[in-house]
Amino acid sequence: MSKRKVKDQQLTVGQCVCQVHRILRERFCFQKLPSAPVGLESQHKHLLELLKRTAIHGESNSVLIVGPRGAGKTMLLKSVLNELLDVKEVKSNILLVQLNGLLQTDDRIALKEITRQLNLENVVGDKVFGSFAENLAFLLEALKKGDRSSSRPVLFTLDEFDLFTHHKNQTLLYNLFDISQSAQTPVAVVGLTCRVDVLELLEKRVKSRFSHRQIQALSPMDFPQYVELVQQQLSLPQEFPDGRFAHEWNNSVKALCEDKSVEDVLRKHFNLSKDFRSLHMLLFLALSCVTPSNPTIKPSLLLEASRLCTMDCKANMLHGLSILELCLIIAMKHLNDHYQDEPFNFEMVYNEFKKFLQRKSHSVHSFEKPVVIKAFEHLQQLELIRPVDGSASRTQKEYQLMKLLLDHTQVMEALQRYPQCPTDVNWSD
Numbered sequence: 285m286s287k288r289k290v291k292d293q294q295l296t297v298g299q300c301v302c303q304v305h306r307i308l309r310e311r312f313c314f315q316k317l318p319s320a321p322v323g324l325e326s327q328h329k330h331l332l333e334l335l336k337r338t339a340i341h342g343e344s345n346s347v348l349i350v351g352p353r354g355a356g357k358t359m360l361l362k363s364v365l366n367e368l369l370d371v372k373e374v375k376s377n378i379l380l381v382q383l384n385g386l387l388q389t390d391d392r393i394a395l396k397e398i399t400r401q402l403n404l405e406n407v408v409g410d411k412v413f414g415s416f417a418e419n420l421a422f423l424l425e426a427l428k429k430g431d432r433s434s435s436r437p438v439l440f441t442l443d444e445f446d447l448f449t450h451h452k453n454q455t456l457l458y459n460l461f462d463i464s465q466s467a468q469t470p471v472a473v474v475g476l477t478c479r480v481d482v483l484e485l486l487e488k489r490v491k492s493r494f495s496h497r498q499i500q501a502l503s504p505m506d507f508p509q510y511v512e513l514v515q516q517q518l519s520l521p522q523e524f525p526d527g528r529f530a531h532e533w534n535n536s537v538k539a540l541c542e543d544k545s546v547e548d549v550l551r552k553h554f555n556l557s558k559d560f561r562s563l564h565m566l567l568f569l570a571l572s573c574v575t576p577s578n579p580t581i582k583p584s585l586l587l588e589a590s591r592l593c594t595m596d597c598k599a600n601m602l603h604g605l606s607i608l609e610l611c612l613i614i615a616m617k618h619l620n621d622h623y624q625d626e627p628f629n630f631e632m633v634y635n636e637f638k639k640f641l642q643r644k645s646h647s648v649h650s651f652e653k654p655v656v657i658k659a660f661e662h663l664q665q666l667e668l669i670r671p672v673d674g675s676a677s678r679t680q681k682e683y684q685l686m687k688l689l690l691d692h693t694q695v696m697e698a699l700q701r702y703p704q705c706p707t708d709v710n711w712s713d
Contacts, residue, residue: 351501354559385447
């Protein structure tokens with residue numbers, strides 16, 4: 285009886301909206317991903333079988349998971365590890381070492397991290413080793429348990445694997461692959477990378493010790509599955525305190541996903557990226573507009589969220605420029621059109637600006653040259669223009685070659701949206 289009372293509990297609209305924000309923000313912000321990536325079932329099965337052979341039978345292996353960013357490589361590995369660690373004999377036996385090429389920028393740092401994660405700082409102590417291989421071999425020898433013929437299998441995961449190829453002599457990769465090829469400690473090496481040419485980055489001696497086993501993480505998810513995923517991410521769970529509100533919310537989400545304008549927005553995001561991070565950002569922006577007076581996500585909120593997600597930051601910066609700075613940007617665009625994107629200097633831009641003033645300016649005041657130089661320097665500080673690589677540092681700033689970091693469409697869009705832009709500013713050739 286008490287359960288039914290809780291389920292039928294009536295909350296105010298404000299309380300319901302607070303609960304919706306709490307549940308969905310936790311889902312979006314803490315990246316609560318599905319238990320397994322959609323459409324990668326065969327890859328999941330293959331990787332699980334591979335790691336089981338290492339964890340249970342002591343068979344060494346090496347494999348690379350290759351796919352674009354957001355394809356689900358990390359999610360695939362995490363779901364396999366979660367399933368693997370549910371097996372009792374594996375959980376008590378296997379050791380996991382996680383490395384990341386962005387953090388372990390050289391082999392010395394990587395070795396320290398391996399020592400820390402294997403809890404072998406006290407074993408290593410102040411010992412001095414002749415080489416990296418000797419140090420790594422000592423660490424693995426220290427993991428042996430019982431008789432010397434049996435030892436605990438170690439699983440190495442190398443995120444951003446391609447960055448490890450830039451380490452000096454690729455010593456870490458060489459030794460890990462060498463151990464995985466020999467009858468030493470059972471080791472599984474799993475690399476994750478978004479570079480399809482990663483094998484070309486390996487030295488010959490490293491490549492010869494790699495198994496050349498690759499798992500391609502290319503999600504075959506189609507658009508209907510993507511829309512279904514959006515509906516799942518926005519739906520409230522059955523345990524929601526107010527059952528009636530949850531039912532109405534879920535119905536409104538279903539109607540939202542069937543709306544034609546929303547379908548167009550979702551298709552645009554689907555074509556750009558299928559990853560959860562961009563999807564969560566879109567849904568989070570729409571959710572932030574849900575209030576007690578507006579307790580559902582309407583199509584207009586999702587359209588506005590999509591506009592914010594795909595907003596051009598540089599074009600937006602142009603809206604905050606002064607009229608003088610905007611005129612200089614247009615002068616640079618004209619120079620690019622005339623000289624086919626060749627570099628320019630301040631004097632060229634200033635001459636172009638003066639031509640405009642002489643031709644037909646009734647609303648833009650004439651400025652002294654030092655003021656124009658100051659505006660030009662401000663554009664450089666905003667990184668809307670930058671010096672050309674290799675341009676002489678001793679050159680006077682008026683003659684230093686520059687490059688415009690905006691294209692034609694960005695400039696024209698900024699002119700159309702510039703608040704109270706004088707008509708003369710949008711001058712043509």
